Amino acid sequence: KSPAREDSPLNPFANIIGLKQAKQALIYAAAGNLPLLLYGPPGTGKTLLLSRVASLLPPLDSAAQQQISAMHGRPVEKRPVFSIPLGMRQADLAKGVVPELCKAHEGALIVDELSHQRPNIRTTLASVMDTHTFGGYPLRTLVVCATNACSCANLGSLEGICRCSEIQIDKFWSKLGHPLLDRFAMALALTSENLLVSEVNTTTIDYERIEYVRTMQMSRSEQEILSLLPLYTKVFRGSQQSFRRSYLCCKVARTIADFEGKESVTQAIMEKAQQLYLLPKDRHYH
Structure with a gap:
């Protein structure tokens, strides 16, 4: 069993019950640098899983540390994580000598509430996933996003009732845009789980294997x-x-x-x- 790295908790998923497929998908995403989209109703663990992405990434080698430190203008020892909050504008991503968005280079780019982000933010995201650059600077990063699955947010819920028609659901996903959706390597639905029957055993994380596969x-x-x-x-x-x-x-x-x-x-x-x-x-x- 591989030892946990010093910069990671013993198990990033230790207090997350169930969601076995989503946890494994996050591990594959970290190992293959594969863009991942999680979707489903509120309370299913999307944001919680996003918060654990950084703990799955392998440590930086010296060459990457030097490159990232130069881009940040300060010493950087761990893989950077950059989150795009709601309300952020395109100009906010591009500000600075080295664009703010490029602070995610060799790390992770986290976008929650994807459906509520500005359209040009989603367009930029699709471009970054395609070219791995932004503003003339490299931006090789793991992109992990989360969104609701419909306008009322209840699609897939065991508690709330989704009253959206098929047309309304299609319209919701059309708003996200086919060019962006087509660039995710994985897209998983998270649904409300019955905690009384969900799997309690924690997912084993082999950090050495993640680093090797990467x-x-x-x-x-x-x-x-x-x-x-x-x-x-x-x-x-x-x-x-x-x-x-x-x-x-x-x-x-x-x-x-x-x-x-x-x-x-x-x-x-x-x-x-x-x-x-x-x-x-x-x-x-x-």
């Missing part, structure tokens, strides 16, 4: 991921996904295989990767 992903070429497309096509024959969506699914599958110590991606792993990206229209709530 290094592996950085060394893998785009061609290696593209080579998985025939398997993706075979497994999901007839699915109408964009090329980006197919590519990201292959990237998630490769991350899972590396995390599990598998040399090749199997059909079961590809199917598992696909199940980590399901929007409301795929879940048939109504």
Whole structure:
């Protein structure tokens, strides 16, 4: 069992009951630097999980420390975490000699209440996830976001009643924008859990494995991921996904295989990767 790092709690998920799939998705996100979207009604643990992202990231090497310290204008020893609060404007992200948003470089970019963010903030987010740059500076960062699943916020709730029609739900997600949604590698629904029957056992976190897989992903070429497309096509024959969506699914599958110590991606792993990206229209709530 790998020892916990000094800059992390013994287990970031120690006091979070249930949410097993979401916890595992966060670990994959940290290991593969894969953008993740969590959605669901209030009280399901979205914001709580976002607060634990920084604890999953591996330590910085000396070269990254020097680069980040130069961008921040001060010594930086831990991976930075930058959150975009509600009401922040595009100009706020770009202010400074080195843009404020670039403080998330080599760390994590956290965006809660994604549906309530300004449209140009969401547009910027999509651009960053695509280019890994902002304002002429590098911005390689783990993007993790959270949002409600409908306008009334009750979709997926065991307590509240969602009265949104299918058209209203589609309109809500259209507001978030297909270009942004298409750039998330994983999208998971969090629903209210019965705490009396939820799994109490904590999720084991292997920090050394996260760091190893992260290094592996950085060394893998785009061609290696593209080579998985025939398997993706075979497994999901007839699915109408964009090329980006197919590519990201292959990237998630490769991350899972590396995390599990598998040399090749199997059909079961590809199917598992696909199940980590399901929007409301795929879940048939109504």
